Amino acid sequence: xxxxxQREALVRRAEDEREEIVKRYELGLDPSNIVDPWENxxxxxxxxxxxxxxxxxxxxxxxxxxxxxxxxxxxLERDKxxxxxxxxxxxxxxxxxxxxxxxxPKAVRWPAWKKLLNVDQSIANxxxxxxxxxxxxxxxxxxxxxxxxxxxxxxxxxxxxxxRYSIKQCSLFNVLNAYSIYxxxxxxxxxxxxxxxxxLLFMQEEEAxxxxxxxxxxxxxxxxxLFIEGFPKLTRFIDHHxxxxxxxxxxxxxxxxxxxxxxxxxxxxxxxxxxxxxxxxSLSLRVWDIFLLDGDRVILAMAITxxxxxxxxxxxxxxxxxxxxxxxVKLHKNFGYSDDDAIHxxxxxxxxxxxxxxxxxxxxxxxxxxxxxxxxxxxxxMEKKIGRRRNDYTDTEKQVITDVISRQxxxxxxxxxxxxxxxxxxxxxxxxxxxxxxxxxxxxxxxANSSYSLYSNGYVVTTIENAHDxxxxxxxxxxxxTYLNSQPPQNSLPNGLQHMRHSFSSDSDSRNRLDLDxxxxxxxxxxxxxxxTPTSAAGHREPNQGIYIVQNGGRHMDQQQRDGASAIDDxxxxxxxxxxxxxxxxxxxx
Amino acid sequence: MATxxxxxxxxxxxxxxxxxxxxxxxxxxKLVLLGESAVGKSSLVLRFVKGQFHEYQxxxxxxxxxxxxxxxxxxxxxxxxxxxxxxxxxHSLAPMYYRGAQAAIVVYDIQNQDSFQRAKTWVxxxxxxxxxxxxxxxxxxxxxxxxxxxxxFDEAKQYAEENGLLFMETSAKTGMNVxxxxxxxxxxxxxxxxxxxxxxxxxxxxxxxxxxxxxxxx
Numbered sequence: 001x002x003x004x005x006q007r008e009a010l011v012r013r014a015e016d017e018r019e020e021i022v023k024r025y026e027l028g029l030d031p032s033n034i035v036d037p038w039e040n041x042x043x044x045x046x047x048x049x050x051x052x053x054x055x056x057x058x059x060x061x062x063x064x065x066x067x068x069x070x071x072x073x074x075x076l077e078r079d080k081x082x083x084x085x086x087x088x089x090x091x092x093x094x095x096x097x098x099x100x101x102x103x104x105p106k107a108v109r110w111p112a113w114k115k116l117l118n119v120d121q122s123i124a125n126x127x128x129x130x131x132x133x134x135x136x137x138x139x140x141x142x143x144x145x146x147x148x149x150x151x152x153x154x155x156x157x158x159x160x161x162x163x164r165y166s167i168k169q170c171s172l173f174n175v176l177n178a179y180s181i182y183x184x185x186x187x188x189x190x191x192x193x194x195x196x197x198x199x200l201l202f203m204q205e206e207e208a209x210x211x212x213x214x215x216x217x218x219x220x221x222x223x224x225x226l227f228i229e230g231f232p233k234l235t236r237f238i239d240h241h242x243x244x245x246x247x248x249x250x251x252x253x254x255x256x257x258x259x260x261x262x263x264x265x266x267x268x269x270x271x272x273x274x275x276x277x278x279x280x281x282s283l284s285l286r287v288w289d290i291f292l293l294d295g296d297r298v299i300l301a302m303a304i305t306x307x308x309x310x311x312x313x314x315x316x317x318x319x320x321x322x323x324x325x326x327x328x329v330k331l332h333k334n335f336g337y338s339d340d341d342a343i344h345x346x347x348x349x350x351x352x353x354x355x356x357x358x359x360x361x362x363x364x365x366x367x368x369x370x371x372x373x374x375x376x377x378x379x380x381x382m383e384k385k386i387g388r389r390r391n392d393y394t395d396t397e398k399q400v401i402t403d404v405i406s407r408q409x410x411x412x413x414x415x416x417x418x419x420x421x422x423x424x425x426x427x428x429x430x431x432x433x434x435x436x437x438x439x440x441x442x443x444x445x446x447x448a449n450s451s452y453s454l455y456s457n458g459y460v461v462t463t464i465e466n467a468h469d470x471x472x473x474x475x476x477x478x479x480x481x482t483y484l485n486s487q488p489p490q491n492s493l494p495n496g497l498q499h500m501r502h503s504f505s506s507d508s509d510s511r512n513r514l515d516l517d518x519x520x521x522x523x524x525x526x527x528x529x530x531x532x533t534p535t536s537a538a539g540h541r542e543p544n545q546g547i548y549i550v551q552n553g554g555r556h557m558d559q560q561q562r563d564g565a566s567a568i569d570d571x572x573x574x575x576x577x578x579x580x581x582x583x584x585x586x587x588x589x590x
Numbered sequence: 591m592a593t594x595x596x597x598x599x600x601x602x603x604x605x606x607x608x609x610x611x612x613x614x615x616x617x618x619x620k621l622v623l624l625g626e627s628a629v630g631k632s633s634l635v636l637r638f639v640k641g642q643f644h645e646y647q648x649x650x651x652x653x654x655x656x657x658x659x660x661x662x663x664x665x666x667x668x669x670x671x672x673x674x675x676x677x678x679x680x681h682s683l684a685p686m687y688y689r690g691a692q693a694a695i696v697v698y699d700i701q702n703q704d705s706f707q708r709a710k711t712w713v714x715x716x717x718x719x720x721x722x723x724x725x726x727x728x729x730x731x732x733x734x735x736x737x738x739x740x741x742x743f744d745e746a747k748q749y750a751e752e753n754g755l756l757f758m759e760t761s762a763k764t765g766m767n768v769x770x771x772x773x774x775x776x777x778x779x780x781x782x783x784x785x786x787x788x789x790x791x792x793x794x795x796x797x798x799x800x801x802x803x804x805x806x807x808x
Contacts, residue, residue, distance in 0.1 A: 009614070146627060146677060149627055149628035149649070150627075150628075150649045152628075152646070153628075153646045153647060153648055153649055154649070156645075156646035156648075156798075157646075188652055188679065189677065189679050190627070190649050190650075190675055190677045191651045193649065194651070229679055229682075230682065231682075231683075253800070263653075264652070264683075264686065265653070265655065267652075268651060268652030269651045269652055272651050273651065320655075320670075321655070321657045321670070324742070325655075325656075328654060328655070344805045387704065393681070396682075397681065397682035398682075400682040400683070400687050401682055401686075404683065404684070404685070405685045405686075405689075408686070408689075515740060552721070
């Protein structure tokens with residue numbers, strides 16, 4: 001083509017362009033005139049979408065304040081440093097640590113997360129595996145229906161996932177479906193869609209698959225144990241969370257116990273999806289950065305950090321609704337601290353926990369990791385294939401129920417000590433004693449038996465008023481304890497616990513039985529340390545309206561039990577000391 | 591206990607509510623939603639509690655907790671609602687939520703026969719293992735899609751009658767029968783005189799504790 005020809009072609013193009021534009025104006029509002037959505041001011045989507053692609057209810061500010069400008073400037077500087085660091089991987093640990101805690105800049109999260117999760121290495125070591133899993137999954141996955149249901153509602157307020165069957169939605173489906181075959185023992189558990197969904201915001205499909213696999217199977221993250229049937233890691237982490245709380249935030253722990261705010265109620269989602277949708281997205285990414293670097297202990301520390309930062313607010317709340325609403329909804333919308341401040345607090349909490357040797361939970365049991373070889377294809381059994389629902393609980397599930405219920409029993413006992421304590425302070429009048437009565441009966445097995453279980457552990461509970469009033473409905477919470485097995489009550493334990501022991505004593509799994517016995521013993525030990533209201537407290541009120549808890553000599557309190565109960569003693573000391581003591585982070589300026 | 595007379599110095603859960611007349615009784619009930627994944631449990635709650643509907647309600651992990659207060663005649667009824675995760679794997683956590691519940695709504699999707707079968711097994715489990723007096727309602731959700739239904743109204747109704755359940759077809763999307771089903775449950779729950787009725791505020795822990803909190807006698 002000569003220069004002349006080229007010029008002529010360019011002129012023709014300019015003419016066509018002009019003609020096209022003029023034609024559009026001539027058509028005006030004629031319906032045949034095609035207008036792209038963005039051309040009209042009603043097109044709001046870009047005004048309400050943040051930098052992560054999430055859409056908000058109203059327009060975001062159009063101008064950036066000086067603080068934000070400053071942050072952008074800092075982030076640009078960090079981009080450069082990170083690019084250099086990524087080119088010379090692995091960097092010195094302390095340098096990496098400092099930079100990750102400052103926050104991985106958005107622009108380099110893709111390569112940085114891939115490095116932290118060893119993604120490229122995994123892909124190289126497993127050439128051809130992902131496509132094979134994908135093919136097998138299309139034919140054999142038994143989880144497809146559930147995955148589809150969840151993909152259809154995961155991050156639908158994010159531009160990447162907004163449109164049905166968009167590229168990212170399809171990738172999310174593929175990754176989860178393929179993974180359900182690759183790790184067939186785990187299959188798919190709700191929560192994984194969120195984890196994979198976050199990864200896919202920063203990675204390509206196959207990368208996200210291997211990143212997910214690392215999070216699930218690597219010892220450092222071990223999410224397998226969270227998602228597998230029976231949730232063994234959840235139980236272990238919740239217990240450790242409680243342990244930390246009872247040691248360093250006693251007041252809050254007591255407050256939660258009093259209002260029945262069991263950690264299981266607020267921490268499942270924290271742990272399963274690493275705080276996504278429970279704190280603002282930008283903050284959850286900062287937590288993810290650190291989680292990817294330092295592993296699962298970060299999750300425990302972040303949980304404590306959240307409670308620490310909001311402790312005063314939470315202590316002011318006087319019922320469970322408010323507390324749960326605050327932790328589930330309010331903090332997601334507005335965390336009340338800048339991301340940097342929250343991360344600084346996290347860093348200090350991590351240090352504090354390390355000093356107190358509380359940063360690492362007890363080691364995982366073997367059931368938290370895959371036992372089958374990953375990628376070995378195992379065809380599902382008929383039940384799974386046809387998606388038939390089970391009517392009965394598996395042994396593992398029974399164990400979960402037992403664990404959960406013994407936790408609750410333990411809480412009930414803790415609460416009991418609080419109640420009796422308060423009774424001595426301020427009990428007057430009908431309504432009050434009635435309420436106290438109610439809480440006692442819920443500990444025992446039925447109103448008629450309310451003195452029974454506590455008696456056998458060294459206490460007599462006598463309710464004078466209403467003791468005759470046997471309303472079967474009142475005993476319902478206790479009734480529920482018996483659902484595993486309806487054996488008649490036996491000695492020395494609250495009936496519900498006795499039932500639990502019964503239901504498992506016929507269990508072939510001896511490990512289950514052992515754990516249960518240990519749990520029950522621990523529980524009995526605790527009961528011996530119930531905070532006792534002295535009888536003299538009755539002086540405050542009408543004798544026939546009150547409730548009395550009388551120690552009958554504590555005949556079960558032998559040396560062995562005392563030895564095992566030092567933690568409880570600590571808790572009792574704490575009760576005497578209204579101010580949380582020096583051990584507490586609360587006195588440490590974070 | 592279900593009824594806390596206002597004049598008696600109600601516990602913390604009810605202290606902030608504006609009505610304070612002594613004639614009004616107030617009850618608190620724990621209600622749990624059960625049912626297969628993606629049948630619309632969370633959407634029913636969202637419609638009932640906030641009057642909203644989200645096409646793409648995120649999947650529930652673990653459980654969510656919400657409350658809503660309604661009035662029936664002279665009684666203020668507060669529902670403490672536990673909305674559970676539907677996936678089979680979370681089944682073992684369910685007893686934690688239905689323990690001590692006074693009411694349950696078992697939800698299925700009228701377009702999905704499996705979800706109806708699953709609802710039946712939930713009902714069976716509740717009958718066997720929940721409180722003996724639990725009021726159970728069966729909700730055939732997504733009734734706005736009744737042109738593509740596979741579970742017939744009469745079939746579900748008959749099942750409900752045979753098993754002593756309240757039954758309604760609901761639509762969280764249009765709001766159809768959503769308030770009604772909660773109201774029907776509230777009516778069926780015992781709300782008698784002050785001291786003697788059943789524990790309305792038994793928490794998931796199965797114990798009754800946050801009644802005697804502060805305020806009451808200081």
